[in-house]
Amino acid sequence: MTVKEVYAGKLVDRKSKFYAHLYTIDDFEKDVEEVRKIHNKKYKKAAHHCYAAKYHDQEDQRNDGEVGSPGRVLMELLQEYQLDGYMIMVSRIFGGIKLGQGGVARAFRNAGRGVIKAYIES
Numbered sequence: 001m002t003v004k005e006v007y008a009g010k011l012v013d014r015k016s017k018f019y020a021h022l023y024t025i026d027d028f029e030k031d032v033e034e035v036r037k038i039h040n041k042k043y044k045k046a047a048h049h050c051y052a053a054k055y056h057d058q059e060d061q062r063n064d065g066e067v068g069s070p071g072r073v074l075m076e077l078l079q080e081y082q083l084d085g086y087m088i089m090v091s092r093i094f095g096g097i098k099l100g101q102g103g104v105a106r107a108f109r110n111a112g113r114g115v116i117k118a119y120i121e122s
Helices: 028-042 070-080 100-121
Strands: 004-013 016-024 048-055 058-062 086-093
Touching (some): 016 028, 016 100, 028 086, 048 070, 058 070
Antiparallel strands (some): 004 016
């Protein structure tokens, strides 16, 4: 396995829990699939597992049926912090209160930015 978790964090927004994990990757397709399996197993109650991955000229993002385009939001963070060879995955466990498109995008951005900043500062 070439995927390695480098930082993890949790954000709670109106009872929804957002579990954000930052990984290094070096085998794009294999590592993206491996992280998806990890999150599906670890967060079985999560309604959505959204991610962005960037490795050289390869990019992938997934909204997993979530509103607010969280995959794009997470990709923007990887680009903003110039993180090449990284994947960020955020799993959301719905708390019963709808956040709306803007609220969802904001929560995913805040969860993602939180783990990236913590990783950079560590």
